[in-house]
Amino acid sequence: MNDVVGELIGKEFKCLDKGFIRLIDVMGDDSSIVQAARVSYGTGTKKVHEDRGLIRYLLRHLHTTPFEMVEFKFHVKLPIFVARQWIRHRTANVNEYSGRYSEMKDEFYVPSLDQIRPQSIVNKQGRGEEAFPQEQAEAIAERMRTTQDGLYDEYQDLLGENLAREIARINLPVSNYTEWYWKVDLHNLFHFLKLRIDPHAQYEIRVYGEAMAEIVRQIVPVAYEAFEDYILHSRRFSRNELRALRSYLTTLPDTVEALEPFGLKGREAREFLDKLRDTFA
Known part of the structure; x- marks a missing residue:
């Protein structure tokens, strides 16, 4: 080790x-x-x-x-x-x-106040970029805590009645x-x-x-x-996206030396040049 x-x-x-x-x-x-x-x-x-x-x-x-x-x-x-x-x-x-x-x-x-946000208007599965006003966010966080505390108290009560743990747990929240x-x-x-x-x-x-x-x-x-x-940090391109790129790219590097400022050297640079020729020739 x-x-x-x-x-x-x-x-x-x-x-x-x-x-x-x-x-x-x-x-x-x-x-x-x-x-x-x-x-x-x-x-x-x-x-x-x-x-x-x-x-x-x-x-x-x-x-x-x-x-x-x-x-x-x-x-x-x-x-x-x-x-x-x-x-x-x-x-x-x-x-x-x-x-x-x-x-x-x-x-x-319980989310931090800056993460208590409205539903995104552009992403159906995510939250928006802006948080609720602090007072509203604090009220929401407190409601979450109150619900969690109440459900856990009920869970403990059910255990106290000797209900099986596998059943008593089912009303606990995913938080x-x-x-x-x-x-x-x-x-x-x-x-x-x-x-x-x-x-x-x-x-x-x-x-x-x-x-x-x-x-x-x-x-x-x-x-x-x-x-x-x-x-x-890489990206994939579809066939149609590559077609669009072909229509806009007019100048391509043609030597390994031209690629050195971008951190591409040796075999990796040669592979990149081959890739460019295969894609845009």
Whole structure:
């Protein structure tokens, strides 16, 4: 275990009002990706690619299997409605706190006042950009707390009548906090982060995604840089969009040297020139 991992294991990254993410365990690092790739590519690969170049080449060309050799295990405390979004990513192993075996805790998420906003007029599934006036937001937050407290009191009353925990819990709201262990390989974690730290993702799950991204960035810095360059900040174009671009682009670079100011060098620059010729010729 290197010093970076040692400092991160067990460290609590606060999320929302009562949640957190903790790194429990990690298997592998950037060198694990390189090691796995060289088994596939055969001897002599190191003479052609430095480690960073190889990792970037793999992700640029979507050779993702070597990234699956790195695994992360997280302990996450999160509101149930965030967990229901999260669980849609079906490529991880999950073990969640059970409301059948244990009592649900008296912990509920209440948004901060700046996140209490009206429905967006342009996005049917999201909130608007502007918060409610402070007085109105405070009143809404207080109504949320009152409802949560009342429902939890009823839950406790039902338990006091010896109602089974699995039944007593069903009226609790999705703002109730749950906890789970979540284990995932780096390839599928990158896919999760691509969707969940996007500005269009719901704020609450984005907070967790950003905390997780900070952890991952420190453990696999070369792979994370490649993820930022080739996945997170890249864009896809449809056939019609490319047709539109063809009609507007009149000047294209024709040398590797012309691309150096943009951070494109060597093989990556040559691949880009080939891509331009194939697309716009």
